[in-house]
Amino acid sequence: MSARRIFVALPLPEPVCEALLDTMEGLPGARWQDADDLHVTLRFIGEVDRHQLADVITALETVPFRPFALAIAGVSHFEQRGRARAIWASVSQSAALGGLQQSVEMACRRAGLAAETRRFVPHVTLARLNRASAPIGDWLAANGALAQGPWPVSGFSLFESHLTRAGARYEAIASFP
Numbered sequence: 001m002s003a004r005r006i007f008v009a010l011p012l013p014e015p016v017c018e019a020l021l022d023t024m025e026g027l028p029g030a031r032w033q034d035a036d037d038l039h040v041t042l043r044f045i046g047e048v049d050r051h052q053l054a055d056v057i058t059a060l061e062t063v064p065f066r067p068f069a070l071a072i073a074g075v076s077h078f079e080q081r082g083r084a085r086a087i088w089a090s091v092s093q094s095a096a097l098g099g100l101q102q103s104v105e106m107a108c109r110r111a112g113l114a115a116e117t118r119r120f121v122p123h124v125t126l127a128r129l130n131r132a133s134a135p136i137g138d139w140l141a142a143n144g145a146l147a148q149g150p151w152p153v154s155g156f157s158l159f160e161s162h163l164t165r166a167g168a169r170y171e172a173i174a175s176f177p
Contacts, residue, residue: 006159015148033127070097070149071147074090089126158174
């Protein structure tokens with residue numbers, strides 16, 4: 001069996017996805033996400049073989065989970081070498097979200113994965129950008145007050161990322177608890 005590209009995330013309810021989809025316009029050259037691809041990543045794992053996948057699932061089954069609420073509060077972007085690479089909706093930070101993310105991280109380490117070195121920034125990616133994308137300042141200003149929720153979070157999922165010419169397509173392969 002070949003390697004599988006996986007990550008742990010919180011799926012979004014349909015009303016939140018629809019509200020986010022309503023913002024996805026007015027930025028020429030942006031590669032907007034599809035509704036099925038909107039989520040809050042807790043831990044990107046990357047490529048694993050079937051044995052590592054089984055270890056990750058077993059470890060994630062031990063993550064303690066209590067329902068909590070999340071909300072969207074504004075928009076921002078990631079830069080690389082001074083150029084915007086993605087725009088995203090900000091997810092309000094909470095102790096419950098931070099605790100879940102840390103528990104998922106520890107489960108991944110127990111499964112033999114290296115520690116994540118990037119700081120956790122809770123967000124929902126809305127679009128990927130490239131050199132041909134228009135400047136983002138006007139879009140950020142127009143959508144800066146974006147707010148949605150709160151909505152109840154009742155679990156998290158392990159997703160597989162299928163890379164295609166049209167971009168990544170995500171499929172939930174396990175749900176927890």
